[in-house]
Amino acid sequence: MWRAMLTVSALELRTRLRDGTAIVIAVIVPVTLATLFGLALGGDDPPLRATVGFVDLDHGEFPASVRREVLASEELKGAVTLRDLPGEEQARRALDAGEIGSAIVFPAGFSQSVGAGRGGDVAVLTSPESPLAGVVAGAVVDRISAVVDARTLAVHAVLLAGVPGERVKELVERNGAAGPALTLAEDPLSGGKVDLSVYYGSGMAALFAFFVVGASFRGLLTERKLGTLDRIRAGPVAAWVPVAGKGVVGFGLGVVSVCVCWASSTLIFGTTWGDPVAVFAVLVAHVLAAAAITMLVASRVRTDAQADGVIMVVSFVAAFFGGSLVPLYDLPEPLRAVALLTPNGWTSTALTELAGAGAAGSVGAVAGPIGVLCAIALAAGGTAVAGFRKGLLL
Amino acid sequence: MTATLACEGLRKRYGDVTAVEDVGFSIAPGQAYGLLGPNGAGKTTTISMLVGLLRPDAGTVLVGGTDLAADPRRAKARIGYVPQEIALYPELTGRENLRFFGRLFGLARRGLAGRIEEVLDLIGLSDRADGRLDTYSGGMRRRINIGAALLHRPDVLILDEPTVGVDPQSRKAILDGLELLVGDGMSLLYTSHYMEEVERVCDRVAIIDHGRIIAEGTRRELIAMVGSADKIELVLDGDVEAAYAKLRTVEGVIEAARTGAESVRLIAEGGRYLLPALISAVEGSATVTATQVIEPDLEATFLHLTGTSLRD
Ligand SMILES: Nc1ncnc2c1ncn2[C@@H]1O[C@H](COP(=O)(O)OP(=O)(O)O)[C@@H](O)[C@H]1O
Numbered sequence: 266m267w268r269a270m271l272t273v274s275a276l277e278l279r280t281r282l283r284d285g286t287a288i289v290i291a292v293i294v295p296v297t298l299a300t301l302f303g304l305a306l307g308g309d310d311p312p313l314r315a316t317v318g319f320v321d322l323d324h325g326e327f328p329a330s331v332r333r334e335v336l337a338s339e340e341l342k343g344a345v346t347l348r349d350l351p352g353e354e355q356a357r358r359a360l361d362a363g364e365i366g367s368a369i370v371f372p373a374g375f376s377q378s379v380g381a382g383r384g385g386d387v388a389v390l391t392s393p394e395s396p397l398a399g400v401v402a403g404a405v406v407d408r409i410s411a412v413v414d415a416r417t418l419a420v421h422a423v424l425l426a427g428v429p430g431e432r433v434k435e436l437v438e439r440n441g442a443a444g445p446a447l448t449l450a451e452d453p454l455s456g457g458k459v460d461l462s463v464y465y466g467s468g469m470a471a472l473f474a475f476f477v478v479g480a481s482f483r484g485l486l487t488e489r490k491l492g493t494l495d496r497i498r499a500g501p502v503a504a505w506v507p508v509a510g511k512g513v514v515g516f517g518l519g520v521v522s523v524c525v526c527w528a529s530s531t532l533i534f535g536t537t538w539g540d541p542v543a544v545f546a547v548l549v550a551h552v553l554a555a556a557a558i559t560m561l562v563a564s565r566v567r568t569d570a571q572a573d574g575v576i577m578v579v580s581f582v583a584a585f586f587g588g589s590l591v592p593l594y595d596l597p598e599p600l601r602a603v604a605l606l607t608p609n610g611w612t613s614t615a616l617t618e619l620a621g622a623g624a625a626g627s628v629g630a631v632a633g634p635i636g637v638l639c640a641i642a643l644a645a646g647g648t649a650v651a652g653f654r655k656g657l658l659l
Numbered sequence: 660m661t662a663t664l665a666c667e668g669l670r671k672r673y674g675d676v677t678a679v680e681d682v683g684f685s686i687a688p689g690q691a692y693g694l695l696g697p698n699g700a701g702k703t704t705t706i707s708m709l710v711g712l713l714r715p716d717a718g719t720v721l722v723g724g725t726d727l728a729a730d731p732r733r734a735k736a737r738i739g740y741v742p743q744e745i746a747l748y749p750e751l752t753g754r755e756n757l758r759f760f761g762r763l764f765g766l767a768r769r770g771l772a773g774r775i776e777e778v779l780d781l782i783g784l785s786d787r788a789d790g791r792l793d794t795y796s797g798g799m800r801r802r803i804n805i806g807a808a809l810l811h812r813p814d815v816l817i818l819d820e821p822t823v824g825v826d827p828q829s830r831k832a833i834l835d836g837l838e839l840l841v842g843d844g845m846s847l848l849y850t851s852h853y854m855e856e857v858e859r860v861c862d863r864v865a866i867i868d869h870g871r872i873i874a875e876g877t878r879r880e881l882i883a884m885v886g887s888a889d890k891i892e893l894v895l896d897g898d899v900e901a902a903y904a905k906l907r908t909v910e911g912v913i914e915a916a917r918t919g920a921e922s923v924r925l926i927a928e929g930g931r932y933l934l935p936a937l938i939s940a941v942e943g944s945a946t947v948t949a950t951q952v953i954e955p956d957l958e959a960t961f962l963h964l965t966g967t968s969l970r971d
């Protein structure tokens with residue numbers, strides 16, 4: 266049965282990497298963070314603008330999706346402009362002339378090489394005169410390399426699906442070590458309001474967890490529409506296989522997404538969220554709760570379009586009342602009580618506490634909120650399983 | 660001998676709607692069994708209960724003697740289910756789709772690639788195996804939809820209207836392929852609202868209407884239910900009135916009717932053999948310029964039993 270589940274998971278992972286949701290997690294989140302804080306910390310200065318050169322020698326899906334995501338991002342509108350340039354040489358000249366603040370160069374054959382599981386390298390050109398543009402380009406590339414690593418691994422995993430545990434580990438290490446690395450040594454936006462940056466960073470993480478993890482459960486409904494879910498269920502596999510196979514991937518990507526938020530907040534702004542073990546425990550508990558809640562949604566709606574709508578509403582309601590969008594202390598008193606009903610409220614409380622405590626924080630200090638998050642997960646998950654039994658599963 | 664697939668007393672209701680009521684039949688090894696009925700008759704609902712997608716309100720399903728409700732995984736391993744709609748991943752290639760379902764259904768890795776080649780060959784898609792499914796024609800999709808159900812070498816293949824919306828050439832390829840499988844000893848449950856397909860493929864047929872099986876038997880048995888009389892259409896030239904009077908008296912003619920100025924319809928036993936007698940009977944009054952003998956078929960049986968035509 267584990268092999269059947271692994272088969273479902275491998276396909277789900279591949280689908281998620283293919284349809285770009287992984288790129289959204291990996292690119293949009295940190296870029297949004299970078300811009301948001303660039304604006305927030307810029308205070309009364311004129312709004313920050315950055316022109317980023319874009320050299321696409323590859324003409325493949327990677328640069329296309331990066332461009333699409335950057336253009337589609339509301340947050341980046343007006344702040345970041347992409348300028349197409351024919352080659353690296355021209356980009357360098359434009360950079361020297363101050364026409365652009367930084368540039369991203371996709372070499373020819375990049376997408377193909379990544380698709381074949383061989384990895385790839387993106388170059389970034391920066392100039393000390395335009396730190397924001399450098400941060401934006403750096404953040405984009407940083408995230409691309411994460412996607413490249415993930416995809417390289419996924420390609421191998423899919424090729425060899427059913428590989429024994431030790432082989433997967435070896436693959437992770439090899440690909441992780443060989444992946445394109447990028448360090449943002451200069452950190453022009455660091456310092457400033459640590460609390461606020463942790464606050465928004467964790468709020469973003471809490472919100473995104475819902476979307477990322479929800480996309481996998483939504484996938485169950487897409488498969489129901491396709492008829493493939495029925496085909497799987499008519500086969501000699503246990504009833505939990507399709508749900509668990511997708512759920513595991515959604516959960517894994519959810520954990521990746523919250524950690525990306527955490528890492529970019531830490532790397533870009535040089536802030537600390539507190540004791541790493543405790544922060545990780547809180548984030549994992551949050552993703553678990555978000556997974557259970559979105560699974561509950563998927564077990565109660567009929568179509569994937571309905572799931573999209575309901576997950577969207579649930580995510581934003583939980584984010585708003587849970588203090589992921591507006592600081593809890595800005596909300597009127599009665600609403601603050603509502604925060605206790607959302608996983609976001611408990612996550613936000615726990616993370617604020619850990620950031621405040623600094624090195625003194627520990628898992629023990631946030632055991633309460635973690636316990637509540639697990640209880641939410643258990644309640645929502647249990648209700649969801651009951652729903653699946655009635656509807657989706659025999 | 661244990662039936663490959665047997666069901667008894669199956670019932671499914673949706674609120675006030677009775678989708679299936681007291682459906683039962685048994686399919687022997689190597690037998691091709693047809694479930695014939697118009698749209699909404701309950702074919703898909705019946706199949707859904709047979710393959711474990713829908714829990715029946717009442718009744719049992721035995722697959723090779725294994726109770727589906729008691730040991731679903733063992734029972735399902737013997738069934739190949741071909742859904743009514745194409746149920747595969749459009750963004751994957753044909754081969755990737757087969758590999759996914761092969762693995763999922765527990766085929767050993769060692770033999771999987773070879774088995775996929777065999778199936779591709781059987782459904783005639785070897786040369787297009789590495790194209791994405793969304794580039795396939797309708798007929799190719801239908802074929803791979805069947806192929807995905809064959810990977811694990813099931814004892815019985817259950818097909819829900821596998822030729823809906825398929826061009827005649829692909830339809831022929833599909834029916835030929837199914838006959839090959841049956842020839843190799845596989846059992847078949849074939850549902851359709853196309854009479855001629857069921858007549859061609861199936862040894863035994865059940866007619867289902869409004870959720871109930873209203874007739875069951877071999878093709879010959881079903882046809883015999885409406886009697887063995889044939890319908891004979893004659894077109895005459897000459898004194899039609901006089902010829903008509905003579906025709907009525909011919910031995911074997913049960914009924915006669917004028918259907919036009921020059922045409923007559925007769926109901927008679929052994930129509931084809933009666934033709935010479937009919938032609939000589941009218942000699943002197945008129946000559947027969949055209950004849951048509953319509954022998955009873957499943958369509959006639961269906962009309963007789965349900966009062967409605969199959970294609971609505
Ligand atoms: N999920 C459902 N809810 C309510 N009624 C249904 C449902 N599925 C099928 N029915 C009804 O059951 C009857 C049989 O449907 P179906 O088995 O799909 O027929 P067929 O496959 O022979 O065309 C129809 O009247 C249909 O409207």
Ligand SMILES: [Mg+2]
Nearest residue numbers: 702703743819
């Ligand atoms: Mg149907």
